[in-house]
Amino acid sequence: MPSSVSRADFEALAEIRYRIRCFIVFSEARAREVGLEPQQHQLLLAIRGLRADVAPTVGCIAERLQVQHHSAVELVRRAVDNGLVMKRVSERDRREVLLEITPKALRLLEKLTVAHRTELRSMAPGLVAAIEAVAP
Amino acid sequence: MPSSVSRADFEALAEIRYRIRCFIVFSEARAREVGLEPQQHQLLLAIRGLRADVAPTVGCIAERLQVQHHSAVELVRRAVDNGLVMKRVSERDRREVLLEITPKALRLLEKLTVAHRTELRSMAPGLVAAIEAVAP
DNA sequence: GCACGATATATCGTGATACGACATATTTGG
DNA sequence: CCAAATATGTCGTATCACGATATATCGTGC
Structure with a gap:
């Protein structure tokens, strides 16, 4: 029985990565250029990019960033230290901490988001083609 | 002048990430399940997924992995220690080191590649849709 | 055919960060 | 009102990518 993985499969998967x-x-x-650590940029995007009907708690952000909750805790703490994020205890459930990004952070995030949208529009065809080569 | 970044842009970009x-x-x-460090799995895929007309040198692999060359050197060293990769000096240019993956590593990589192909086929529609929401 | 810049790989020390283990605070259900 | 579940927080550790630097080899001008 021959391998079920062809050379083209390896090439296509490697190309996606x-x-x-x-x-x-x-x-x-781009994040470093505006003075943000990449993870903190991702944190801002995760908070701002949350659907309006989802509460921006630490745990929710941890899930969106696919990290353990205590990694999110530390990331948030650094972001608060840098004046990018504000925490406030939820009134409904005082175990929860709600996150909000500061006006300064929002300006940086908007600038970065424009650049990312442009870059994505440029690389989208190649990326989509690579994905569809593996998952037709 | 209003921001050129809409709520939908933030949401779509966050969704892609x-x-x-x-x-x-x-x-x-999946990599850890078969006993591989994730980076070493990526190294194997990068070597095996190289187009046939490209020489698998350390520098070339560093570019494909988008890391500095000395990061690739250390990654390769760990992979050699683990019996996953073999190095041999290029005859054409003795500065170059050509990389080859061992039969054992190839078996692991094939197994992982099957799993990744399956997973990609499952998640491709959602991912492609997210990309096209930002880059229509 | 040799001096020198360019290229490819290798070594070493360091800093950032994600994680596991554990701790604290709050809510919920019986 | 107590115990389990849930949400967040703390601390120590280990991994790993990087910068700075070193070594080896190649190519070129002269």
Whole structure:
């Protein structure tokens, strides 16, 4: 029985990862250019990009960032130290902490989001093609 | 002048990052399940997924992994220690080191690649839709 | 054919960060 | 009103990518 994985499969999967990494590296470079650590940029995007009907708690953000909750706790603490995020205890459930990004952070995030939208529009065809080569 | 970034833009960009992270987390979990460090799995995929007409040198792999060359050097060293990769000096240019994955590593990579192909087929529609929401 | 800049790989020390283990605070259900 | 569940927070550790630097090899001008 021959392998069920062809050379083309390896190439296509490697190509997806390569293109994703290019996007991530681009993103991290843009974030640092405006003085943000890449993870803190992702935190801001996760908070601001949450659907309006979802409460921006630490746990929810941890899920969206796909990290353990205590990693999110530390990330939020650094962001608060840098004046990017504000915490406030939820009134409904005082175990929960609601997150909000500061006006300064929002300006940086908007600037970064414009750059990312532009870059994505440029790389989307290649990335989508790579994905569809693996998952037709 | 209003912001050129809408709420939908933030949500769509955040959604792309979320789905990419889900894929990465899935990938890292599968790699660890077969006893590979995620980066070493990526190294194997990068080597095996190289186009046939490209020489698998350390520098080339560093570019495909989007890391600095000395990061690739250390990654390769760990992979060699683990019996996953073999190095041999290029005859054409003795500065270059050509990389080859071992039969054992190839078996692991094939197994992982099957799992990734399956997962990608499952998540591709959502990911592509998210990309096209930002880059129509 | 040799000096020198360019290129490819390697080494070492460091800093950031994500995680596991554990702790605290609050809510909920019987 | 107590115990289990849930949400957040703290601390120590280990991994890993990077910058700075070093070594080896190649190519070129002279």
